[in-house]
Amino acid sequence: MDQTPSIVESRPRGGRAARQRQRAAGPTAVIAGAERQMPAYEILGEAGLSQIESHADRILREIGLEFRDDPEALRLWREAGCDVRGERVRFEPGQLRHILRTAPAVFTQHARNPARSLTIGGNSVVFAPAYGSPFVSDLARGRRYGTLVDFENFVKLAYAIPWLHHSGGTSCEPVDIPVNKRHLDMVAAHLRYSDKPFMGSVTSESRAEESIEMARIAFGADFVDRHCVILGNVNVNSPLVWDGTMTKALRAYARANQCAVVVPFILGGAMGPVTNAGALAQSLAETMAGCALTQLVRPGAPVIFGNFLSSMALRSGAPTFGTPEPALGSLIVGQLARRLRLPLRCSGAFTASKIADAQAMSESVMSMMAAVQCGANFILHSAGWLEGGLVMGYEKFMLDADFCGALHTWLKGVTLDENQFAMDAFHEVGPGKHFFGCAHTLANYEHAFWDSETADNNSFEQWRDAGSLSATQRAGLRVTKLLESYERPRIDASVDEALLDFVARRKSETPDQWY
Amino acid sequence: MDQTPSIVESRPRGGRAARQRQRAAGPTAVIAGAERQMPAYEILGEAGLSQIESHADRILREIGLEFRDDPEALRLWREAGCDVRGERVRFEPGQLRHILRTAPAVFTQHARNPARSLTIGGNSVVFAPAYGSPFVSDLARGRRYGTLVDFENFVKLAYAIPWLHHSGGTSCEPVDIPVNKRHLDMVAAHLRYSDKPFMGSVTSESRAEESIEMARIAFGADFVDRHCVILGNVNVNSPLVWDGTMTKALRAYARANQCAVVVPFILGGAMGPVTNAGALAQSLAETMAGCALTQLVRPGAPVIFGNFLSSMALRSGAPTFGTPEPALGSLIVGQLARRLRLPLRCSGAFTASKIADAQAMSESVMSMMAAVQCGANFILHSAGWLEGGLVMGYEKFMLDADFCGALHTWLKGVTLDENQFAMDAFHEVGPGKHFFGCAHTLANYEHAFWDSETADNNSFEQWRDAGSLSATQRAGLRVTKLLESYERPRIDASVDEALLDFVARRKSETPDQWY
Numbered sequence A, B: 001m002d003q004t005p006s007i008v009e010s011r012p013r014g015g016r017a018a019r020q021r022q023r024a025a026g027p028t029a030v031i032a033g034a035e036r037q038m039p040a041y042e043i044l045g046e047a048g049l050s051q052i053e054s055h056a057d058r059i060l061r062e063i064g065l066e067f068r069d070d071p072e073a074l075r076l077w078r079e080a081g082c083d084v085r086g087e088r089v090r091f092e093p094g095q096l097r098h099i100l101r102t103a104p105a106v107f108t109q110h111a112r113n114p115a116r117s118l119t120i121g122g123n124s125v126v127f128a129p130a131y132g133s134p135f136v137s138d139l140a141r142g143r144r145y146g147t148l149v150d151f152e153n154f155v156k157l158a159y160a161i162p163w164l165h166h167s168g169g170t171s172c173e174p175v176d177i178p179v180n181k182r183h184l185d186m187v188a189a190h191l192r193y194s195d196k197p198f199m200g201s202v203t204s205e206s207r208a209e210e211s212i213e214m215a216r217i218a219f220g221a222d223f224v225d226r227h228c229v230i231l232g233n234v235n236v237n238s239p240l241v242w243d244g245t246m247t248k249a250l251r252a253y254a255r256a257n258q259c260a261v262v263v264p265f266i267l268g269g270a271m272g273p274v275t276n277a278g279a280l281a282q283s284l285a286e287t288m289a290g291c292a293l294t295q296l297v298r299p300g301a302p303v304i305f306g307n308f309l310s311s312m313a314l315r316s317g318a319p320t321f322g323t324p325e326p327a328l329g330s331l332i333v334g335q336l337a338r339r340l341r342l343p344l345r346c347s348g349a350f351t352a353s354k355i356a357d358a359q360a361m362s363e364s365v366m367s368m369m370a371a372v373q374c375g376a377n378f379i380l381h382s383a384g385w386l387e388g389g390l391v392m393g394y395e396k397f398m399l400d401a402d403f404c405g406a407l408h409t410w411l412k413g414v415t416l417d418e419n420q421f422a423m424d425a426f427h428e429v430g431p432g433k434h435f436f437g438c439a440h441t442l443a444n445y446e447h448a449f450w451d452s453e454t455a456d457n458n459s460f461e462q463w464r465d466a467g468s469l470s471a472t473q474r475a476g477l478r479v480t481k482l483l484e485s486y487e488r489p490r491i492d493a494s495v496d497e498a499l500l501d502f503v504a505r506r507k508s509e510t511p512d513q514w515y
Helices: A016-022 A046-063 A071-079 A095-100 A146-160 A183-194 A205-219 A221-226 A244-255 A276-297 A322-342 A358-372 A394-412 A423-427 A437-449 A460-467 A471-484 A493-509 B017-024 B046-061 B070-078 B094-100 B148-160 B182-193 B203-221 B222-224 B243-257 B276-297 B325-340 B358-373 B395-413 B423-429 B437-445 B461-465 B471-484 B494-508
Strands: A065-067 A084-085 A088-090 A106-108 A118-121 A124-126 A135-138 A142-145 A230-238 A259-267 A303-305 A308-311 A391-393 B065-067 B083-085 B088-090 B106-109 B116-120 B124-127 B134-137 B140-146 B230-236 B259-264 B303-305 B311-312 B391-393
Touching: A046 A276, A046 B088, A046 B423, A065 A276, A065 B276, A071 A084, A071 A244, A071 A276, A084 A303, A088 A391, A088 B303, A095 A259, A095 A276, A118 A124, A135 A394, A135 B094, A146 A183, A146 A394, A146 A471, A146 B106, A146 B276, A183 A205, A183 A493, A205 A221, A205 A230, A205 A244, A205 A493, A205 B461, A230 A244, A230 B203, A244 A276, A276 A303, A276 A308, A276 A322, A276 B423, A308 A322, A322 A358, A322 B395, A358 A394, A358 B395, A391 A394, A391 B391, A394 B325, A394 B358, A423 A437, A423 B046, A423 B276, A471 B358, B046 B088, B046 B276, B065 B070, B065 B276, B070 B083, B070 B243, B070 B276, B094 B276, B124 B134, B124 B395, B134 B243, B134 B395, B148 B182, B148 B243, B148 B395, B148 B471, B182 B203, B182 B494, B203 B222, B203 B230, B203 B243, B203 B303, B203 B494, B230 B276, B243 B259, B276 B303, B276 B311, B311 B325, B325 B358, B358 B395, B391 B395, B395 B471, B423 B437
Parallel strands: A135 A391, A230 A259, A259 A303, A259 A308, B134 B391, B230 B259, B259 B303
Antiparallel strands: A065 A088, A084 A088, A106 A118, A135 A142, B065 B088, B083 B088, B106 B116, B134 B140
């Protein structure tokens, strides 16, 4: 069993574990990840997958990747026997796979509250909020720049909603805080307003290090050195470029035995070819390289194989999201990740819509279905995403989170046992009668079906008399209620103080930067 | 090759077929069904499927089905060796499967325009509009009873939208027409305002027969006797009851060598057990019996194995739609139908929402994804469904139809060939450049991605300046445009006249009935 950090009560064990865990959780229910209890959707056979892999190998050998502004990364590749010329690194087929053998197929991201620690990999599915929007929006105030208050609101909402297992990272950019100090407030908010696992900064090596340093304050330095407690989401500068900013952040996480999430961002026709097969091969090449780099830094460090495919509007060249091509791509990426035995991050609730309307949910649900069906283990952007990621939407957050709840039911699949087959009920009811009051229904009713928080299933008249609200309006009311009833999770007073002290000290040491 | 009915030009053959077909189609593009080019999503193995089948067999033997008010159906079962006592019929394990061996795994539903004839079965996927709503709604006029004008509008819209392959049946109830005469106007509208395949009435034996008689006017009696040109959607009165009205309509279609679509309607906890496994076994039992009955009437008659599973809101007992349990059920029903080698009808764009909002599309997309992934061949209710089927929505119709378009792309899967892998593009572009102008992008751009008619992928500022419209509002504008630009497909004047004459004559022969 993992060592338990000192600030939280010991992990409940034994028969009453569930009840104890519930009690330990404080105001919100504990769902420590979902488990996919059915096969992933596999649409390609061995031949097709090998073809994609061999094209990735060709890209890696014939063209290679550039690693810019990071001599240490080049040194590591050279030491590993790769062909390094200037900043261009070329790889022999199989070379990256060989390096990746030390990466764990499954690991635990520990939460400040151990009951919320998450398995990353295998059949585990983790839903995390959207990440990185400069703007926020809601029905009442419209679209505007995000602030620290907004950021903290989304941390609180993710804490309050059981279907989101993870606090996420940059839920929105708090643009009222200087660029070089935001990460301090953001990490502090994740640690102080939630006890779910979270993500740190990657926008510079020192910000990554400071994020990890704050995790050490909360979890203890020894614990952090031996356990994953923080993720950093690093992007490839596709096509085929790794920027030093990203590799330095990646190396900081790996060095500290923390998890880098390695994600090429490929908008087909811009940062990659306009055809899916080529984009998939490129994505595989870019991700394998980033994941392998973590293993050169610290063999055995946790790493997540990430993926972000998108398409383009043919009439305008604008990026599109939640479309069928990336959904198909996700299904194949899932197969590729499993062949590498790496945990997978996949697409979330993507949409190009500006508001939480029919387009938003149509696109988001297609994308989310692909993410869970492909076997993704860590689904970033599971809630809130609008406008191609430029906006974090309050109502969208609630609608998406509710859909994550539906996916918990979906992931369970269908149970086949005597109770589920209900032969007694058929005998009791017989032809032409109804099952409402039969013993089997009464015994199973309470947990029989997914029960949405935002859907309206009432009659037209009931719905009209309640104000003819749209789902988006209902979601907005639910957001208000959750924020009003929010209660902070317990935190040791000395840890809380140490975090605030760290933030204040670091902020005072450097002048503000606003861009 | 099938004999071509006399009223349309002969079926295009040879190399220029596509162009000729396009020309023959008149004002709207021809997409004669979609083809699923990837495996269906199979979530159960042999053991699980056998368990469901054996429970269906137990229901059929231990409890049996009631066939009410149809002595001829009972006679057919008795003759087939089943255990008939009163109206209760019990079946030995395997008995229905044996009878079903004569049902075709694949057949063609012929359209008035042969270019629009559809393959039903195999990997073919057909999208048909929603069916049976008494109400219609749109943003401008709200919710109201449907009329013949509304009905004709939906026939015109289904004709105008290439992603809907089928004209459907009772797109909405034209409640301004007497109950006993509606079918005449509805079938006339399908034949006169569209040239896509369609469905006839099932609300009485004589209405089914008159629907088929009108098809004979359009296609020729000989042709109809040897080819499927009309479908009739017959519901089981679940649990375990077949009403005479339905079996008489089913027998009328089978007698005429036309296709019955056999559909149990199981709202879990009401018309079936509250647990999925039991509902699936029940559904299998009920559908097999209906399908088998068609084969007793006329061995070899086309029949579609249908399915309609739904769940319930735990707090109110209200039916819910587009929820995860029926989506899972669909995936399994697909596996069961393939084992029977029968074409499958599955769930469509279901929702309990009163309006075409975020809830509507969230639920509809989950349901539609399950329908295409389970391998369904005929997806009724693909467009327009609102409020649990009580309402046919104009904007919802457009949003759903657009999503059917996205599914066409999805169903194609990912092509793996030299062009798709784009190695030349990688060599041309290299690290850090973009793919916008490269030769491969220019050559592939035009058909690279699905292009939605209702999504807005523009910038926030463009969207705002265009009026900040929701997807539902944009869909409404598109509906207006399609109806304004609608042009009737060609029809032989004598056929047109004969249809109108038939309708007028039949209407004059009986007094109006309004309920």
